[in-house]
Amino acid sequence: MPFTNTMPERTADLHLHTRFSDGTQTPERVVELAAQAGLSAMAITDHDNTEALAVAQPAARRHGIELIAGVEMSASADGLEVHVLGFLLELDSPVLQQHMAEQQARRVTRVQEMVQRLRAIGVTIEAEEVLQLAGEGTVGRPHVARVLLRHGYVSTVAEAFSRYLGPDNPGFVPGSPMPPSRIIRVIREAGGVPVLAHPIYLKRDPLIDQLVQEGLVGLEVYHSGHTPEVVQRYEQIAERLQLLKTGGSDYHGDSKEGLPVGAVKVPYALVERLKRWKAEQRSNADHPRS
Numbered sequence: 001m002p003f004t005n006t007m008p009e010r011t012a013d014l015h016l017h018t019r020f021s022d023g024t025q026t027p028e029r030v031v032e033l034a035a036q037a038g039l040s041a042m043a044i045t046d047h048d049n050t051e052a053l054a055v056a057q058p059a060a061r062r063h064g065i066e067l068i069a070g071v072e073m074s075a076s077a078d079g080l081e082v083h084v085l086g087f088l089l090e091l092d093s094p095v096l097q098q099h100m101a102e103q104q105a106r107r108v109t110r111v112q113e114m115v116q117r118l119r120a121i122g123v124t125i126e127a128e129e130v131l132q133l134a135g136e137g138t139v140g141r142p143h144v145a146r147v148l149l150r151h152g153y154v155s156t157v158a159e160a161f162s163r164y165l166g167p168d169n170p171g172f173v174p175g176s177p178m179p180p181s182r183i184i185r186v187i188r189e190a191g192g193v194p195v196l197a198h199p200i201y202l203k204r205d206p207l208i209d210q211l212v213q214e215g216l217v218g219l220e221v222y223h224s225g226h227t228p229e230v231v232q233r234y235e236q237i238a239e240r241l242q243l244l245k246t247g248g249s250d251y252h253g254d255s256k257e258g259l260p261v262g263a264v265k266v267p268y269a270l271v272e273r274l275k276r277w278k279a280e281q282r283s284n285a286d287h288p289r290s
């Protein structure tokens with residue numbers, strides 16, 4: 001039979017959260033949803049946590065989906081929250097694991113502080129309940145939001161963020177005080193590719209140039225929060241700064257309604273570029289230029 005180009009293009013969703021951070025679904029379920037969405041590859045990118053990957057791997061193998069080891073880490077720069085994704089990580093990296101353990105401990109203290117601040121304005125929830133909801137995963141503001149919802153203080157998670165947990169609200173406690181340079185270093189030391197997540201939320205494009213100086217390699221050009229105009233803007237920035245492009249839905253299960261796995265699909269070619277970059281790093285390390 002003559003070759004016809006009828007093969008559907010292989011696609012990937014490179015930004016997915018599970019119960020191991022603030023997503024609501026198990027890793028196995030997220031893999032199943034990825035298979036239903038027809039994806040060839042998926043990256044689980046939980047906040048400061050990589051434990052979902054080992055849990056998801058057998059399911060991914062069963063469904064014939066390539067699972068990419070990812071993470072999403074928080075940093076802060078000029079008072080702004082910066083999220084950096086890491087892809088193709090070596091999960092047993094001590095630097096990576098120690099960093100995440102520190103961040104997870106800090107997040108527990110932060111929840112206790114948030115609960116105290118809320119108490120001061122008459123909103124009484126228990127830190128214990130928030131931590132229990134997070135279970136074995138990384139705790140975060142969405143867990144606080146869901147407990148506020150449970151106790152009738154708000155009627156949606158979004159309202160919890162706009163009334164209590166957002167930067168200008170009484171319950172707010174800033175996230176990680178780490179500079180992005182540190183996060184970028186941790187990801188690279190773990191053999192990963194550091195990528196700036198959802199740059200639209202940062203709202204400060206000049207910062208991207210600075211992050212590139214600090215070792216940033218990619219930009220999440222495609223994201224569920226990016227309009228076509230925004231995508232075009234970041235495509236141009238990625239080109240100008242010679243950054244690799246990635247994209248994903250930022251799926252969180254029920255805590256971000258109306259946003260399914262595969263809501264953002266990128267061509268598999270972008271995954272191949274991430275791999276190529278990583279392979280080149282390795283061969284540079286093996287054969288340093290004198």
Ligand code: AMP
Pocket residue numbers: 022047074139140141142157158161162175252
């Ligand atoms: P944290 O890492 O604890 O600061 O929580 C950040 C997470 O909260 C993000 O990854 C989002 O999933 C979620 N989030 C942030 N802002 C909002 C919002 N306005 N409404 C709903 N979820 C939000």
Ligand code: ZN
Pocket residue numbers: 017022023047252
């Ligand atoms: Zn999240």
Ligand code: FE
Pocket residue numbers: 072083197198
């Ligand atoms: Fe994020």
Ligand code: FE
Pocket residue numbers: 015017072250
């Ligand atoms: Fe995310």
